[in-house]
Structures are given as structure tokens and as C-alpha cells.
Amino acid sequence: MSAEGMAAPMAAPRARPAWLESFAGQLLALLASFGIALVIGALLILAYGENPIEVYRSIFDASLGSADGIGYVLSIATPLIFAALAVSVCFKGGMFNIGVEGQYYVAMILAAVAELNLDFLPGPLLVPAVLIAAMLGGMIWAAIPGVLKVRTGAHEVVTTIMLNGIAISLVGWALNGPLKYNDAPEGAFVDLRTNVFPKTGLAGDLGSAFGITPGAHLSWLFMLAVAAAVIVWFLIRRTRLGYEARAVGSSPGSAKAGGVSIGSTQVRLFLISGALAGLVGMQNILADRGYLPLNFVVGLGFTGIAVAFLGQNNPIGIIFAALLWGILSRGEVALQISSQVPREFIIILQGLLILTVVITYQIAKRRLAARQLQRAGMFGELDDSDAPGESAGPRGPEETGAEALEPSDEKRI
Amino acid sequence: MPFTDIAVAIQISFTYFTIIYLTGLGGLFSERSGIVNIGLEGLMIVGTVTGAFGARFFTDTVGLGTIWGPILGLLFGALCGAIFASVHAVATITFRVDHIVSGVVINLIAIGLARFLSYAFFNGQSTQSDPGGPHLARLDIPGLSSLPGGLDRAFEGLSPMVIVAALMVIPVWYSLNRLRWGLRLRSCGENPEATRSLGVSVPLYRYQGVLLSGAFAGMSGAFLAAEVIGAWREGQTLGLGFIALAALILSNWNPIRLMFFAWLFGFAVAIPLRLQDAPVISLLPEQFIRMIPYVVTIVAIAGFVGRVRPPAAAGRAYEGGGGS
Numbered sequence: 001m002s003a004e005g006m007a008a009p010m011a012a013p014r015a016r017p018a019w020l021e022s023f024a025g026q027l028l029a030l031l032a033s034f035g036i037a038l039v040i041g042a043l044l045i046l047a048y049g050e051n052p053i054e055v056y057r058s059i060f061d062a063s064l065g066s067a068d069g070i071g072y073v074l075s076i077a078t079p080l081i082f083a084a085l086a087v088s089v090c091f092k093g094g095m096f097n098i099g100v101e102g103q104y105y106v107a108m109i110l111a112a113v114a115e116l117n118l119d120f121l122p123g124p125l126l127v128p129a130v131l132i133a134a135m136l137g138g139m140i141w142a143a144i145p146g147v148l149k150v151r152t153g154a155h156e157v158v159t160t161i162m163l164n165g166i167a168i169s170l171v172g173w174a175l176n177g178p179l180k181y182n183d184a185p186e187g188a189f190v191d192l193r194t195n196v197f198p199k200t201g202l203a204g205d206l207g208s209a210f211g212i213t214p215g216a217h218l219s220w221l222f223m224l225a226v227a228a229a230v231i232v233w234f235l236i237r238r239t240r241l242g243y244e245a246r247a248v249g250s251s252p253g254s255a256k257a258g259g260v261s262i263g264s265t266q267v268r269l270f271l272i273s274g275a276l277a278g279l280v281g282m283q284n285i286l287a288d289r290g291y292l293p294l295n296f297v298v299g300l301g302f303t304g305i306a307v308a309f310l311g312q313n314n315p316i317g318i319i320f321a322a323l324l325w326g327i328l329s330r331g332e333v334a335l336q337i338s339s340q341v342p343r344e345f346i347i348i349l350q351g352l353l354i355l356t357v358v359i360t361y362q363i364a365k366r367r368l369a370a371r372q373l374q375r376a377g378m379f380g381e382l383d384d385s386d387a388p389g390e391s392a393g394p395r396g397p398e399e400t401g402a403e404a405l406e407p408s409d410e411k412r413i
Numbered sequence: 414m415p416f417t418d419i420a421v422a423i424q425i426s427f428t429y430f431t432i433i434y435l436t437g438l439g440g441l442f443s444e445r446s447g448i449v450n451i452g453l454e455g456l457m458i459v460g461t462v463t464g465a466f467g468a469r470f471f472t473d474t475v476g477l478g479t480i481w482g483p484i485l486g487l488l489f490g491a492l493c494g495a496i497f498a499s500v501h502a503v504a505t506i507t508f509r510v511d512h513i514v515s516g517v518v519i520n521l522i523a524i525g526l527a528r529f530l531s532y533a534f535f536n537g538q539s540t541q542s543d544p545g546g547p548h549l550a551r552l553d554i555p556g557l558s559s560l561p562g563g564l565d566r567a568f569e570g571l572s573p574m575v576i577v578a579a580l581m582v583i584p585v586w587y588s589l590n591r592l593r594w595g596l597r598l599r600s601c602g603e604n605p606e607a608t609r610s611l612g613v614s615v616p617l618y619r620y621q622g623v624l625l626s627g628a629f630a631g632m633s634g635a636f637l638a639a640e641v642i643g644a645w646r647e648g649q650t651l652g653l654g655f656i657a658l659a660a661l662i663l664s665n666w667n668p669i670r671l672m673f674f675a676w677l678f679g680f681a682v683a684i685p686l687r688l689q690d691a692p693v694i695s696l697l698p699e700q701f702i703r704m705i706p707y708v709v710t711i712v713a714i715a716g717f718v719g720r721v722r723p724p725a726a727a728g729r730a731y732e733g734g735g736g737s
Contacts, residue, residue, distance in 0.1 A: 096513055096517065098517065148711070148715045151715075152714075152715040152716070152718060153718050154711070154714045154715040154718050155662070155714070155718070157451055157513065157655075157658075158655055158658060158659050158662070158710070158711075158714050159711050159714060159715070161652055161655040162652070162655070162656075162659075162707040162708075162710045162711045163707070163711070164652075165651075165652050165704070165706075165707040166704045166707045166708065169700040169701065169703045169704050170700070170704075172700045173698055173700035173701065176698075176700070177698070302520075302521060302524075305517055305521065306518075306521050309514065309517075309518065342529070342532045342537070342539070344525065344528045344529040344532045344539055345529070347524070347525030347526075347528055347529065348525055348526065348529050350525065351518075351521065351522035351525045351526065354518050354521060354522070355500070355504070355518055355522065358504065358510055358514060358515070358518055359504055359508045359510060362508050362509060362510045362511075363508060366509070
């Protein structure tokens with residue numbers, strides 16, 4: 001980074017376009033963070049007495065070394081793309097949708113209701129109806145924190161986490177009550193689940209056309225996820241709502257002064273986020289299972305947050321981040337077979353990746369901002385560590401430090 | 414419904430008060446110093462796995478007996494919580510990563526880290542440890558535990574940690590309101606620029622605040638795993654770290670008011686565990702009873718959040734003299 005910083009020609013401010021510079025900076029940051037994570041990971045592998053290169057190669061072989069492996073990676077990535085897109089849409093508006101988890105639970109309930117009650121529809125109508133039901137379910141569950149935030153100021157991190165807890169019980173209630181299976185053969189033991197969905201309402205196998213095992217459950221949902229990423233990119237970059245979202249996210253004060261309704265923007269972002277979150281569970285119930293079981297795949301919403309950070313909230317970056325996540329997850333299998341390193345190592349490696357990506361991007365962002373300020377000639381000498389941020393300016397009268405230095409705040413009780 | 418049920422629910426509420434209060438105090442130190450910490454849940458998770466291991470290790474492996482073993486187990490959980498919190502501290506204070514982003518990352522990593530540690534601690538079991546771990550002897554509170562009509566049950570068989578947590582309010586309140594250290598810590602959270610102009614190192618105090626939050630949340634997790642459940646189980650924190658965060662917000666970042674809200678949420682958590690048969694509540698399906706603590710938290714946050722004032726500089730990156 002620093003070498004590149006020195007090379008930047010001070011005398012020719014417009015030598016390179018800003019986007020290229022920011023792209024190059026981000027790419028460097030990304031490579032640096034990958035490098036750091038892989039090196040720390042290699043040290044851990046050495047601690048287990050294994051050869052890091054062999055372990056990394058076995059992860060690569062299991063995921064990208066065969067058509068089947070690639071199929072697994074794509075189907076693991078499918079729900080993660082939806083989840084990360086859902087997180088990133090809210091993030092663009094400066095909000096944290098930690099509730100993707102609960103939103104896709106509720107969406108799966110509504111999708112199951114649609115599957116089991118609209119089974120008279122032909123496939124080409126049934127599947128869209130199911131997807132719409134799922135998106136509606138996600139939107140309903142996302143609207144609650146959005147409206148509460150705008151109306152009462154309740155922080156969405158707390159409310160969405162609580163709604164996740166409510167949603168898991170809601171699934172349990174639905175599977176014990178209204179959606180309880182009744183098509184089981186007499187006397188057979190069946191897990192708690194819904195009836196089997198009609199065949200026409202499922203996301204059919206796509207992999208066999210490419211010589212991929214049906215066990216990977218690769219379906220057109222992956223294509224839908226990629227399309228969703230493109231739509232989100234268009235929405236954020238090319239529409240009025242996207243512009244308003246970015247304005248609210250980067251500077252609510254200026255957005256308001258510019259005539260943007262902050263509350264309405266935030267609620268709309270939550271609704272879009274919820275719609276995307278609604279599609280997270282579809283891979284599991286439409287492609288993998290064909291019904292909604294109680295032991296459905298949980299945690300995709302939280303993994304989506306990690307993938308969104310890894311992709312730096314860029315819809316295209318998210319596709320690649322989800323694929324990387326899929327490669328690592330698929331690598332767990334290889335670890336179990338071919339080495340002494342426990343499969344939990346992968347989780348640690350994924351954690352290291354998020355941490356290094358978040359930190360190096362922060363550093364890269366600061367350096368870029370500092371350099372741009374320098375170019376603009378606003379400051380004579382500007383070191384990274386002294387860069388004044390937007391928040392260091394003068395502050396409102398209610399925030400004076402005098403209050404803090406009082407011996408006690410008992411008067412506020 | 415007999416009084417016994419209410420009494421037992423109250424007894425359980427004391428246990429959950431302890432968890433929520435300790436974690437909330439952790440959040441208090443961090444946020445008063447200006448660092449928002451939504452990683453409390455993750456810090457608790459690390460506390461659960463290390464605490465469960467520590468209690469067993471110091472009691473059985475080292476052979477310190479059932480008094481010092483469990484105590485050191487709790488302290489080991491606190492230490493590991495503090496070590497893990499240093500990740501949040503480095504990210505937010507030194508590298509000035511957004512506090513919420515870092516907190517979310519802490520929560521994400523904690524789940525994997527806990528599995529990794531569990532695998533190493535408990536013979537390859539990555540999601541649980543064997544039940545029946547050692548814990549401190551249970552106490553009956555003198556006087557209150559001889560109340561008539563079944564109410565005595567509320568004050569019987571409590572972990573000594575319940576009393577420790579309740580008494581913790583005194584040193585915490587005193588250090589934050591009477592000691593120079595606490596006043597400086599709080600001024601870092603209100604106006605770091607002014608604090609720096611007085612010659613105080615803001616990053617130093619913020620590091621202390623965040624590490625303390627890890628210690629408290631870690632101890633709380635260790636208490637949950639070792640003292641309450643007697644084993645580590647994946648997911649046993651059940652969002653209590655976030656409930657503690659909600660209690661902290663409602664308390665207006667005040668350790669005394671935090672006691673009340675921690676108990677209130679503790680009672681809400683106890684309802685599905687013990688009061689399923691109470692009037693009105695018993696009319697609900699079982700799954701809806703389990704939602705009660707979460708619904709109570711949402712309603713409380715939505716109803717009261719407008720009336721509290723967080724530390725002015727919490728969540729804001731402090732730029733001056735940080736030193737990366």
C-alpha cells in the first residue's frame with residue numbers, strides 16, 4: 001500500500017480516474033487480507049503438524065477440482081448470495097439487518113402455505129406464486145424493525161435479533177399446528193415437517209445437464225441469485241431510491257437537507273431487504289428437501305452478514321464472496337478425509353478472513369480518503385493517523401463535555 | 414396456581430438476572446468509554462465454552478476442589494472473554510472500524526471459535542461438553558429462605574454468584590462516579606476531544622473499557638455454562654447478550670437502574686421455563702410462551718428508547734492521537 005502511495009504523482013491530481021484508484025486500492029486490500037488470513041491459517045495447520053500447502057490443496061481439490069465439487073460450491077453459495085444481498089441493501093442505508101435469519105424462517109412458512117394450498121396451479125404459475133409468498137413473508141418480518149426504527153427509534157440490531165427468536169418459535173408452532181404433515185404412511189415415523197410439496201412446485205435439478213451429481217441439488221435458484229445481485233446493483237447505482245439510500249447511509253443530515261425522507265427510505269430498504277431474505281430458504285425447501293422440515297438449515301442469515309462484509313456490500317463482490325465461502329465450506333469435507341486438522345479449522349479460517357477484510361478495507365479507505373483530500377489541496381500535510389474524519393468537527397450544544405465531568409448522574413434517575 | 418411456581422420462577426429470574434446484569438455491566442464499561450459493543454453475545458459465547466472447560470480443569474484435572482476450582486473456572490471465562498474482546502478493541506480503537514461492524518464480526522467469529530475451542534477442550538466434541546460439571550455449592554439466603562407459603566423457594570438454592578453480581582453494583586457505581594479513573598473513562602465516552610485536551614489518553618481508557626466488557630461478559634457466559642447448566646452447549650446463550658444490551662439501553666447506561674431491568678428481563682426469560690401453567694399464559698400454545706422474553710424486549714425497547722440518552726461519543730470513531 002505505502003509503495004503505491006508514494007508512486008501517486010502529487011503534481012498531477014487527475015492523472016488517474018478516482019474509480020480506478022479506488023478499485024486498485026480495494027483489490028490490494030483484498031489480496032493483503034487474503035494473504036494475512038491464509039498465513040495465520042497456515043501457522044494453525046503447522047500447529048497440527050500438517051503441511052499447509054497440502055491442506056489448502058485438498059480444500060481446492062474438493063471444491064473446484066471436479067464438476068461435482070463445483071456443483072456443491074454453487075448450491076452452497078445460492079442462499080448466501082440472497083442473504084448477503086439482503087444485508088447489503090440495508091447496509092447501504094446505514095442500517096444493520098441482523099434479522100435476515102428470522103425473515104427467511106417466516107418466508108419459508110408462507111412459501112410452504114403457498115405450495116400446499118395452490119397445488120392446483122400448473123408449475124409455471126405455482127413456482128412464481130411460491131417465490132412471491134416467500135418474499136412477502138420476508139417483507140412482513142422486515143417491516144417490523146423498519147417501522148419500529150422510524151417510529152420509535154428502537155435500534156434495528158436489538159429488534160431484529162429478538163424477532164429471530166420469535167420466528168424460530170413460529171416455525172415450531174406452524175409445524176405442530178396448521179402445517180403439520182398428514183400424508184405420512186400409516187404407522188411410519190416421520191420427523192416434524194410439512195407435507196411433501198407438489199413436484200411441479202420444486203426447483204428442478206440443473207446439474208445433471210453439466211454432468212454434476214444430483215446430490216449437489218444445483219438448481220436455477222443459483223441463476224436467480226445472480227440475477228438478484230444484478231438487480232440490486234442497478235437499484236443501488238442507477239435508481240432514485242438507491243441514490244437516496246446511499247445519501248442516508250453516508251450522511252443522514254445532508255440527505256435530509258437535500259429533501260430525502262429518511263424514514264420512508266429506511267422502511268423501503270427494509271422491505272427490499274426482507275424480500276431478498278425471503279428467498280434465502282428456497283434452496284433448502286425447494287431444491288434440497290421438497291418440504292419444510294423442523295431441522296431446516298439455520299444460520300444462513302448470519303453467514304450472509306459475513307459474506308456481505310467479505311464482498312464489501314458490493315452486489316458483484318457478494319457473488320464472489322459467496323463462492324469463496326462455498327469453496328471453504330466444501331473444503332470441510334476434504335479436511336475430514338485427508339488430514340488431522342479438525343473441520344472447525346475452516347470456521348476459524350472464515351472468521352480470520354472476515355476480520356482481516358474488514359480491517360484492511362478500513363485502512364485502505366482511510367488512505368484513499370486522505371490522499372484525495374491531499375490532492376484537493378485542502379490540507380498541507382496529512383498523515384493517516386491524524387486524518388480528521390467527518391465526525392471530529394464542532395458538536396451540538398447538548399453534547400458538551402461539561403455534563404460528563406459531573407461527579408454523578410444521579411439526577412437522571 | 415400455587416405460590417411455589419411463582420417462587421420458583423422468581424428463583425430462576427435471579428439466575429437470569431445474574432447473567433443479564435453481568436453482561437450488561439460489561440456493555441456499560443465499554444459504551445461509557447465510547448465504544449459500542451454489540452459483540453456481548455459473542456463474548457458470552459467464548460465465556461461459556463472456556464468457563465465450562467475451566468471449571469472442570471481446575472476442579473478435576475488440577476484438583477483444586479469444589480470451591481477454588483469453579484471460582485477459577487469463572488475467572489478463566491472472564492480472562493478469555495477479555496482476550497477475545499481485545500479483537501474488538503484493536504479493530505475499533507486502533508483501526509477505527511465501525512463499532513457495529515466489528516461487533517457483528519465478533520459475534521460471527523465467536524460461534525466458530527467456540528466450536529474450535531470445544532473440539533480442543535472436550536475430546537473432539539465440537540458442540541457440547543459432558544453434563545454434570547462442577548459448580549459452587551448452592552446457598553439459601555438466611556431469613557428470606559424461611560418465608561412461609563412456598564415463597565421460601567425463591568431464595569433457596571441460589572448460586573453464590575447471584576449475590577456477587579447483585580453486590581457488584583457497589584464497586585461499579587463507585588468506580589464510575591467517584592474515582593478519577595471512572596470519571597475519565599466516562600468523559601472519553603462523552604467528549605473525547607475535551608478529554609484529550611486534559612492530557613488523558615482516550616485510547617488507553619477505551620481499551621480498558623472494552624477489555625472490562627469482555628471480562629464481565631465472559632464471566633457471565635462462564636456462569637451460564639458452568640453454574641447454571643453444568644455443561645457447554647452450542648447456542649446456550651439464546652440471545653441473552655442482546656437482551657442485556659436492551660436492558661443496558663433502557664437503564665440509560667446506569668448501573669443501578671440496570672439492576673432493575675436485568676431482573677425484569679430475567680423474569681421474562683423465566684416465564685416460559687416455569688410459568689407455562691399460570692392463568693392467561695396457559696391459554697397460549699407452547700411456542701408462543703417461548704416468545705415472551707423476546708416480545709417483552711421489543712416492546713420495552715420500542716416504548717422507552719426515545720427517553721434515554723446514550724454516551725454522546727459512543728459509536729463515533731475518535732481520530733486524535735489514536736496511533737495505528
